[in-house]
Amino acid sequence: MINVVNLSKNFGNLKVLKNISTTINKGEVISIIGPSGSGKSTFLRCINKLEEPTEGHIYIDDMDLMDKNTDINKIRERVGMVFQHFNLFPNMTVLENLTLSPMMVKKESKEEAEKYASYLLEKVGLSDKTNSYPNQLSGGQKQRIAIARALAMKPEVILFDEPTSALDPEMIKEVLDVMRNLAKEGMTMIIVTHEMGFARNVGNRILFMDNGEIIEDCSPKDFFENPTNERIKDFLNKVL
Ligand code: ADP
Numbered sequence: 001m002i003n004v005v006n007l008s009k010n011f012g013n014l015k016v017l018k019n020i021s022t023t024i025n026k027g028e029v030i031s032i033i034g035p036s037g038s039g040k041s042t043f044l045r046c047i048n049k050l051e052e053p054t055e056g057h058i059y060i061d062d063m064d065l066m067d068k069n070t071d072i073n074k075i076r077e078r079v080g081m082v083f084q085h086f087n088l089f090p091n092m093t094v095l096e097n098l099t100l101s102p103m104m105v106k107k108e109s110k111e112e113a114e115k116y117a118s119y120l121l122e123k124v125g126l127s128d129k130t131n132s133y134p135n136q137l138s139g140g141q142k143q144r145i146a147i148a149r150a151l152a153m154k155p156e157v158i159l160f161d162e163p164t165s166a167l168d169p170e171m172i173k174e175v176l177d178v179m180r181n182l183a184k185e186g187m188t189m190i191i192v193t194h195e196m197g198f199a200r201n202v203g204n205r206i207l208f209m210d211n212g213e214i215i216e217d218c219s220p221k222d223f224f225e226n227p228t229n230e231r232i233k234d235f236l237n238k239v240l
């Protein structure tokens with residue numbers, strides 16, 4: 001479904017992604033793990049064109065993200081994103097956060113967008129917050145709303161960039177539970193995470209990044225039980 005071919009990204013002289021290639025299939029739940037500064041966020045951001053790659057190609061089915069004629073709105077429709085710091089629109093209610101893009105980008109009617117938004121709010125357990133503003137919500141609630149907002153576009157894949165890293169410990173579970181349910185329903189997900197339990201038990205594949213490269217691509221079982229690479233052993237010794 002997603003095909004990354006020889007992707008490189010430089011910021012000035014800094015080579016942040018070095019000739020990355022990988023394929024992601026429909027329904028896969030991929031955890032991207034690796035040390036800080038290894039290029040994980042940059043890689044995710046290239047997949048929905050928040051960053052412009054320096055070289056290489058990314059295809060979503062047969063849509064070429066690097067093609068100048070590819071409509072950026074079409075990319076954002078197909079590829080949802082959830083950020084560490086939620087990035088909700090602070091001056092809009094929860095309902096308005098969920099309906100804005102479907103109405104603006106997908107040209108859904110207000111009625112249609114609101115109907116789907118209430119379905120999603122029920123799904124993330126926050127129907128009672130429909131008319132609240134983001135600053136009236138806890139961190140865990142904000143992140144569940146951010147996930148619902150991504151889902152409102154009916155994306156084919158959702159990218160998560162450390163979705164629980166900014167949360168107090170007691171709120172992590174409620175967000176991971178929503179993500180686990182999405183995974184069960186077959187949503188394709190790419191998740192940059194430090195939650196090793198989630199990567200091990202929910203994800204079906206691990207990409208380990210170091211210094212701008214994917215240096216391991218394997219099952220969670222192989223990654224956690226038989227790491228062979230010294231850099232991975234070193235990383236796991238620090239986090240486990
Ligand atoms: P990670 O998410 O794995 O921590 P990032 O993708 O955020 O890593 O960053 C990789 C490297 O690229 C870091 O050295 C970071 O400082 C650098 N970098 C990221 N974004 C920019 C930017 N917009 N301009 C310059 N350097 C950047």
Ligand code: MG
Nearest residue numbers: 040041042161
């Ligand atoms: Mg990052």
